Amino acid sequence: MKIAFIGGGNMAVSLIGGLIADGFDAGNLAVADIDKAQRETLAKRFSIHVRDNAAEAATFGDTVVLAIKPQVVKQVAQEIASIVQSRKSLIISIAAGIRTTDIERWLGGETAVVRAMPNTPALVQCGASGLFANPRVTSQQREAAETILRATGLTVWMDNEELINAVTALSGSGPAYFFRVMESLELAGQELGLSQQAAHILTLQTALGAAKLAMEGSEDIASLRQSVTSPGGTTEQGLRVLEERDIDAIFKAVLHAANDRAKQLADDWGGD
Ligand SMILES: NC(=O)c1ccc[n+]([C@@H]2O[C@H](COP(=O)([O-])OP(=O)(O)OC[C@H]3O[C@@H](n4cnc5c(N)ncnc54)[C@H](OP(=O)(O)O)[C@@H]3O)[C@@H](O)[C@H]2O)c1
Numbered sequence: 109m110k111i112a113f114i115g116g117g118n119m120a121v122s123l124i125g126g127l128i129a130d131g132f133d134a135g136n137l138a139v140a141d142i143d144k145a146q147r148e149t150l151a152k153r154f155s156i157h158v159r160d161n162a163a164e165a166a167t168f169g170d171t172v173v174l175a176i177k178p179q180v181v182k183q184v185a186q187e188i189a190s191i192v193q194s195r196k197s198l199i200i201s202i203a204a205g206i207r208t209t210d211i212e213r214w215l216g217g218e219t220a221v222v223r224a225m226p227n228t229p230a231l232v233q234c235g236a237s238g239l240f241a242n243p244r245v246t247s248q249q250r251e252a253a254e255t256i257l258r259a260t261g262l263t264v265w266m267d268n269e270e271l272i273n274a275v276t277a278l279s280g281s282g283p284a285y286f287f288r289v290m291e292s293l294e295l296a297g298q299e300l301g302l303s304q305q306a307a308h309i310l311t312l313q314t315a316l317g318a319a320k321l322a323m324e325g326s327e328d329i330a331s332l333r334q335s336v337t338s339p340g341g342t343t344e345q346g347l348r349v350l351e352e353r354d355i356d357a358i359f360k361a362v363l364h365a366a367n368d369r370a371k372q373l374a375d376d377w378g379g380d
Pocket of ligand 1: 114115116117118119120140141142143146161162174175176177178180184202203204225226227228280
């Protein structure tokens with residue numbers, strides 16, 4: 109498989125880095141970025157091929173990853189349309205909010221398109237991506253898409269494209285929710301007298317430890333919570349405050365707001 113990345117920014121760097129770390133041959137990877145300095149950086153860092161523009165990159169690979177901002181997907185798709193049509197390439201778009209039907213239309217015909225929503229922990233190979241394949245994607249192309257996205261973390265397939273908005277709301281935006289909770293814990297710890305440094309490191313290690321326990325243990329999350337909540341103990345008192353303030357209602361509202369915004373962005377960027 110030869111893979112061409114169009115856009116060599118943060119997400120492309122993490123996907124390329126992940127593929128190479130997984131043993132993928134750098135000689136089968138190419139990237140196009142409009143910034144010459146960025147092209148040189150990528151060539152030096154990964155020893156991959158670089159191309160000056162999107163059309164040249166599309167000529168390199170039978171799998172083309174659109175790793176560009178949503179606002180430029182239409183223009184790039186139109187630039188590579190004839191090449192993609194003649195090569196019958198697989199297109200993988202990681203651009204937030206852009207629907208497969210819009211990408212197909214801009215590419216000028218029926219095209220195999222996978223839409224993926226990764227998240228920033230991909231930068232440390234700990235990402236979570238939701239994937240959707242349009243009906244023209246073959247099982248071999250599905251595997252190719254999964255190989256690419258799995259290079260930066262885990263993947264979950266959606267059978268309905270609308271659910272990519274829910275993925276965006278949960279795991280796409282999710283790191284920021286956890287960062288926000290961590291900021292609050294850090295501040296509250298300092299208010300109780302901990303130094304900033306102590307509050308910071310205790311918060312981070314607790315977040316990591318809780319996630320690891322939940323990932324690696326056999327118990328569900330609620331059971332894990334119950335097992336650290338002794339009756340009359342400190343955790344019970346802390347959790348009581350969260351329940352009184354209806355933490356479920358807060359996160360329901362958070363996810364609904366993000367989901368609504370994802371739909372709105374698809375409408376804003378998807379037109380002709
Ligand atoms: N970062 C995330 O957490 C995340 C999560 C999920 C999805 N995504 C999606 O992933 C996509 C890429 O995000 P990113 O964070 O990697 O963005 P980024 O760092 O801005 O990377 C995009 C790169 O593409 C370049 N570019 C722009 N137009 C181009 C063209 N016509 N041909 C070739 N290269 C071009 C940009 O150059 P200039 O900077 O000079 O314009 C930039 O280097 C976005 O659509 C975003 O929605 C990102």
